[in-house]
Amino acid sequence: xxxxxxxxxxxxxxxxxxxxxxxxxxxxxxxxxxxxxxxxxxxxxxxxxxxxxxxxxxxxxxxxxxxxxxxxxxxxxxxxxxxxxxxxxxxxxxxxxxx
Numbered sequence: 001x002x003x004x005x006x007x008x009x010x011x012x013x014x015x016x017x018x019x020x021x022x023x024x025x026x027x028x029x030x031x032x033x034x035x036x037x038x039x040x041x042x043x044x045x046x047x048x049x050x051x052x053x054x055x056x057x058x059x060x061x062x063x064x065x066x067x068x069x070x071x072x073x074x075x076x077x078x079x080x081x082x083x084x085x086x087x088x089x090x091x092x093x094x095x096x097x098x099x
């Protein structure tokens with residue numbers, strides 16, 4: 001006698017349409033060690049030489065980086081803390097949380 005709540009549902013195991021090899025763990029690939037001796041500069045650039053414009057660009061980047069480092073080195077940590085505290089005193093306090 002069928003159950004009164006059995007609306008013709010088929011009771012069987014779940015059938016997957018995908019191939020079963022999707023659920024297997026992938027095999028680890030073995031790497032072969034190569035014994036190539038390359039220059040550090042050529043491996044970083046992919047083995048090509050830089051153009052004149054690229055060299056100028058790199059030089060300017062290095063110059064700007066050194067200028068930023070010099071600018072930061074001029075002030076001590078204490079000076080930077082004082083400057084930050086003065087800046088915080090000048091800002092409005094409308095964003096502060098009330099006690």
